[in-house]
Amino acid sequence: MGRSGLWAGLVECCAWPAVAQEVRLEPGLLEARIELNGEVIVIGRTQDPDARLSGEFTRTARACPPDCINPMEAAPGVKTVGELELIEFLETQVAAGEGLLIDSRVPAWFDKGTIPGAVNVPFATLEPSNPYRTDILIALGAREMADGLDFADALDVLLFCNGPWCGQTPRAIRNMIEAGYPAEKIKYYRGGMQLWELMGLTKVTPQSQG
């Protein structure tokens, strides 16, 4: 009894200095290192024990409309994912050139900081009113056929915006599906930047992203 108490004390005292470095992604994983396009991106979490959200993402009373609480499912057949699934998506599909992480916010927000590896496709460019929308769908791997677009080889995409209160991604997803993009090739990270930042996960500004 006394011995285990001693051990507990020892563990506590010796483990303490290391605690500052132990905000992990998962119990067995401190950070993810992913090679995308010949460049290694690292996703970890802030190790600063005093880190707090600040600025935009501390707001709790955003007006609805336009910033309403979005349902868990963006559209039928579209899988909603969390942070770990997003990182896994980068490690597998994106690293293999079969997927794309899409930040659907407007460039001004994208510029302030986004998830490493994300590409900015503003939601407005996916609206049916954009006469150039087909260009984007083709860039995403759709093929132009005589009778419309063929999405058989289109990329798997995972979209996000500012968070559960941001309607831009659900809107973009619905517009993609309406354009023929297969729902099973689309994923939705509902947490968005709000939860990404809340978890202290690595954020990059497009400049540093290169």
Next chain:
Amino acid sequence: MIRLVLVCLLVIGGAVGMFVLTEARRPLGTETASSGWSDLVARARLTDPASPAFPGQSAEPQAEMARLTANAVSSIARATGAASVSAGATVPSELDALTRAVLAGLGAPSEVTAPKPGNRTLSEIVDQAMRASESEVALGQALAAPTLATAPVAPPSTGTPPSADDLSVLIERALSDTGSDSYLDQVLNDAADAGYIAVPAALRTPDGRLDTRTLLADIVQKSSGTPTPVRAPSAASAGGVAGVEVRVVQTATETTDALFYTVQPGDSLGAIARRFYGNASLYQSIFEANRRILSTPDRIRVGQRLILPDLRT
């Protein structure tokens, strides 16, 4: 206590709503320039269609969309390694310039390219209008004025707090949250679709959308209190806009050049009036001159050919 506060808020909200409504009924051109508007007056000059502030009102959003799309496509190509266009290619510098241009266009601070004064975006204009107005009531006034006498802002329904349905509040929210034109356009159109706000007939495009660009451009013009002199429409003032046609018209007494305009996607009568006469509220004159083919000012169709009357006489 909470109830008391709520009641107070409702009363204040109601007062604001009433104010906005009464302002909307004031005849055009009578608004007084308050002290805060001096900067706006300077800004308003930029919206004079004689200057290149808004080259082709319906064309510019498409140009912006083209830039955004091109940017997104290049980003996707880069991210997917688009094997042929690898990182070392000459694309990046061009792309960076494009990126900066897009960002500058959206009002984001950019250390390299400052946005040209002539290329100010809607958000900048309204942002400016709001900063200058110092109060929501004044913004409401600015917003109510261009909604033109025949189409007042939707009266608040009795069941909900008046402020929630107010156009100005929606614009303010949309801007404070994203600051983007396209998003503002979406929000306003969503609000119009949902019946939160009434779309002024003159600002209804052929596809039923709200012409936010003309609405907001008009805000600045209206709030500056400087009426634009009425002038004859001219093909030159349209600055190479598609759909303009000059035809010789013979009447019993004289032969004149008449200006025709073919309605383009995204047009509203307000936009056409602004483009050719410099004042959206002159839409009524175009409407009157085209009574034969137009039933109401909000029912214009793409491809319709409108005659643009000479308003100097």
